[in-house]
Amino acid sequence: MASQAIRESRGDRIFLAVNYVYLLIALVIVAYPVLYMLSASISSPQAVGSGEMWLFPKGITFEGYERVFQDNRIWSGYANTILYTVAGTLVSLAVTLPAAYALARRDFVGRNFFMAMFMVTMFFGGGLVPSYLLVKDLGMINTIWAIILPGAASIYNIIVTRTFFMSTIPRELEEAAQIDGASTTRLFLTVVLPLSMPIVAVMALFYGVGQWNSYFSALIYLNDETKYPLQIILRQILVLQEMSAQTGGGMIDASTASALNNKAEIAALVKYAVIIVATLPVIVIYPFLQRYFVQGVMIGSVKG
Template identity: 55%
Template sequence: MNHQSTSEQIFDWIVNAILAIICILVLYPLLFVLVASFSSPEAVMRGEVWLWPKNITWIGYLRIFQNSEMLTGYVNTIVYTVVGTAINLIMSVAAAYPLSRKDFYGRNVIAAMMVFTMFFSGGMVPTYLLVKNLGMLNSMWALLIPGAVSVYNILIMRTFFANGIPYEMQEAASIDGCSNMTTLMRIVLPLSMPIIAVMILFYSVGHWNAYFSALIYLTDRDKYPLQLFLREILIQGQMQEMLGIGDDTQSQIVLEGEAIKYAVVIVANLPVLLLYPFLQKYFTKGVMIGAVKG
């Protein structure tokens, strides 16, 4: 058995204590939002809610699901996330696989040109004009096409393809008569589930939380994602607090807005929290292989 010295034991205790403190600092805000979403808004505003709900109420969730715009935003966000993640994944694989092949001449030059775009871009105004000239304003594609690829994620995926999958397997497939597409579909992708899971998580979380592109490009409220409605709720709540509370009706509106604010945060983030456990077994392996090697 390995017996640790006193100094090593002290060091382990200090590290564990620091990690425990960090976990508490990270998890408590999440727990507070969850508890506050079920608690009486009056108790939350008076600072009486800490770890357990007080005067449990469902008013926030009832107002959310009674609001047709909120449900519309939820459906729109799901559509944008699913379609956008599919486009991102296809484009990333299509770019990363050729760049990982040793027999693809000019791959370093192309990779350098792609990296260049990470440091220099046209800016928001030229991008808006481009989207407008392409006729994508006020459409789903304005949110998905301009960000169809992420150079950073392409580089991670390329590194995985180059170092995580033996090149001899691809050569053997070529000798057996497989085309590049067949090699990609039948050999490379089935062995790349860790990095694919990581990309799905990265892209889907990005689409789910995105609101700025929708704020710029969308004008019809029936196309708004959930995050824009959440933003409106937060702004309205702040404005009402700044203007002050007048009669009982306005006071009730402010209290309901406070409950809705916490409930929307839970509803908006629940799908992401449910997605992660299914990808967890691939996540760590994919990140480590894509980041360490290369």
């Protein structure tokens, strides 16, 4: 007689039900703002302002997106952001992966000292003014390097990657490659990296999203509008729209009040549209990296 399936106890069923309820609540909390912004970006401003639109679109209109994409600065901002994201991610990976592998090598003399020095920078920094003076003295003001190089390496990401190498790459495999005559560089490029695609994908996602959403470095180091990334351009559009909507004061007649109210509604519509424009590319790319992301994070957290 075939063995009977193990029956769940009453406590197991209650625990499972509680988990499902908790996950459902978490899903609603996370998904509702995204769905609301998407619906608000294509709904009539009157429906959004009156609260009539609370989940699904009402009075569908694409005027907000038309106003956003009619601004040529959006396209230049997209081009700059893509350039900064791709170049910055590649530079960060080129710094993070070798550094993490070197610190993971047990035969690397002084690795504990270097690891301690890296850890110090996680808790202590020079501050904004010294950082700006350093970038200025290096001649990187108003260049792409001011966006890429100062944040090229994240100590947290180096530690996670180092943990992945230590817990995943067998020492015996490295020794076998060295016996076959492989140098350390060849070992890293031809053996370690092909086995480390999960953590490479995780680091690419971390650095890529960070570069895509970054605006503070551009705000501080760039003064040429043609080099502004998308986030700075969208900030300018939002500020100008809100200022335009708030223009006017004192005694105004009914027609002027109606015009100002219309400007405020359009400003709100544009606000939701630019939020979607800025976040949609990351949302689209993430599902393709999700498998590697989960695998890399879980393996990299096995031991410290």
